[in-house]
Amino acid sequence: ETGVTQTPRHLVMGMTNKKSLKCEQHLGHNAMYWYKQSAKKPLELMFVYSLEERVENNSVPSRFSPECPNSSHLFLHLHTLQPEDSALYLCASSFLGPAGYEQYFGPGTRLTVT
Amino acid sequence: TQLLEQSPQFLSIQEGENLTVYCNSSSVFSSLQWYRQEPGEGPVLLVTVVTGGEVKKLKRLTFQFGDARKDSSLHITAAQPGDTGLYLCAGSGGGADGLTFGKGTHLIIQP
Numbered sequence A: 001e002t003g004v005t006q007t008p009r010h011l012v013m014g015m016t017n018k019k020s021l022k023c024e025q026h027l028g029h030n031a032m033y034w035y036k037q038s039a040k041k042p043l044e045l046m047f048v049y050s051l052e053e054r055v056e057n058n059s060v061p062s063r064f065s066p067e068c069p070n071s072s073h074l075f076l077h078l079h080t081l082q083p084e085d086s087a088l089y090l091c092a093s094s095f096l097g098p099a100g101y102e103q104y105f106g107p108g109t110r111l112t113v114t
Numbered sequence B: 001t002q003l004l005e006q007s008p009q010f011l012s013i014q015e016g017e018n019l020t021v022y023c024n025s026s027s028v029f030s031s032l033q034w035y036r037q038e039p040g041e042g043p044v045l046l047v048t049v050v051t052g053g054e055v056k057k058l059k060r061l062t063f064q065f066g067d068a069r070k071d072s073s074l075h076i077t078a079a080q081p082g083d084t085g086l087y088l089c090a091g092s093g094g095g096a097d098g099l100t101f102g103k104g105t106h107l108i109i110q111p
Helices: none
Strands: A004-007 A010-013 A018-025 A031-037 A044-050 A053-056 A064-070 A073-079 A087-094 A109-113 B005-007 B010-014 B019-024 B031-037 B044-049 B055-058 B061-065 B071-076 B085-092 B105-110
Touching: A004 A087, A010 A018, A018 A031, A018 A087, A031 A073, A044 A064, A044 A073, B005 B085, B010 B019, B019 B105, B031 B071, B044 B055, B044 B061, B071 B085
Parallel strands: A010 A109, B010 B105
Antiparallel strands: A004 A018, A018 A073, A031 A044, A031 A087, A044 A053, A064 A073, A087 A109, B005 B019, B019 B071, B031 B044, B031 B085, B055 B061, B061 B071, B085 B105
């Protein structure tokens, strides 16, 4: 595997379900991000992990819970979601250094909440 | 709050024509990235500009960063159907900051 991978690519869940999204980066980066992409809105930053510590959560509802066990893996745990949470969820990674601003994205998970 | 305004939001032109997409903000960014996104996929990084006034070329694509590092443009020469996609600009404040994205420009190149 190369780059940033995400699983599953598609997910349909009911409002009472619990599911998790997984992201893995194979680039040797030390920062990882979750973004939400909805129709007609800009990509929205949800969470940032730098060196496995969360540094920003941008007032995301508590029904979204991130986990970063090591610098290569990132999870987004979902529970009691609402239909308006249906969106493309994108994971990204970057290397923090003097030029640490280029983020590389995975293919995303298309989430539908019914 | 930093905002990035992209224009136009939609653009449909014929193959062979030239086009320019704009990305503007009232905020200063330490760097600005341009991405291209296909339906159902994640954004793919095209270029990063860092220095005010910087110009970078990628084949038929020319990217420019404004002198004040608040705006950027993407110019495509002799557009081809393979250029079709969603073009996104994104600004970075540096470090572990997440990116601030514009809404994107939906570009369609008709054969």
